[in-house]
Amino acid sequence: MKNVLVIHYSQSGQLTEIVNNIVSPLANDGIKIDYHEIKMEKPFPFPWNEKAFYGIFPDTFQQKPQKVKPVAQEILNKKYDLIILGYQIWFLTPSLPTTSFLNTADAKKLLKNTPVVTVIGCRNMWIMAQEKMKKKLIDLQANLVGNIALVDRHINHISVITIEKWMMSGKKESYLGIFPKPGVSQKDIDEADKFGFVIAKHIKENNFNNLQEALLQKGAIKIKPFLVKTDQRANFLFSKWANIIQSKSEKNSKNRTFWVKLFSYYLLFAIWILAPIVFILFLLTYVFSIHKIKKDRLYYSSVKYIE
DSSP, X not given: OOEEEEEEOOSSSHHHHHHHHHHHHHXXXXXXXXXXXXXXXXXXXXXXXXXXXXXXXXXXXXXXXXXXXXXXXXXXXXXXXXXXXXXXXXXXXXXXXXXXXXXXXXXXXXXXXXXXXXXXXXXXXXXXXXXXXXXXXXXXXXXXXXXXXXXXXXXXXXXXXXHHHHHHXXXXXXXXXXXXXXXXXXXXXXXXXXXXXXHHHHHHHTOOTTHHHHHHHTTOOOOOHHHHHHHHHHHHHHHHHHHHHHHHHHHOHHHHHHHHXXXXXXXXXXXXXXXXXXXXXXXXXXXXXHHHHHHHHHHHTSSOOOO
């Protein structure tokens, strides 16, 4: 019998529903599924409040681990044919619970020399977070064989409004009865089992060499060049902010609150002012960047990692 382990962390339950739908064809095909939900020693709030949400930015972006609860011994004692790792994205980075887990001895033992399929549920920007995930999996000697990214399909500024209301209220509903529901569409969530049939086939064949290509044929990833550019630029700026907040905090802990608040204002400015400017510049230079856009689309759709 083939054994698959599902590891994930979800606050709202959306990612849980996604990974459960993906693995449902595996369970129906006689594959044994085990589950490990990442849990923090000190849980993060959901719904969030503004102070807590922005306050985790520096540690999240710099991937500074916090304590997580251990994996059950019966799981640690097994060797898995495949691990499905589902994660959210916080501040263009794998969520802090995810990176905290990946920093543990339990993760090292489970992932070493094991095929891994990553599953992302997020607003829209996941490219650079997945690059960070690729690097971490290499460090853990895991073998990334597939990636699935399900995103909010609405335009950037609409999704900003709806996600913010969802995070702060805990309710996945239409804001004011006008805006669409936040997050990944229910249709995409319900149809996620199509990826499970593909994964099950490759598990039974004991061959993951072409798994990502097969997942792409089912629509596992859709690359939007503008969001790639925005993600890259935002990561550069976020690194500056995280370093500033960290250095100011070391000098005086009271400074952290001030600089985190300043970052929250900057983030609103970047979303509503800078992002539209970047989009205009992207359109103006698009014809000169076609070759690089095609190259980026191929690379970011793959499971390859280039430093």
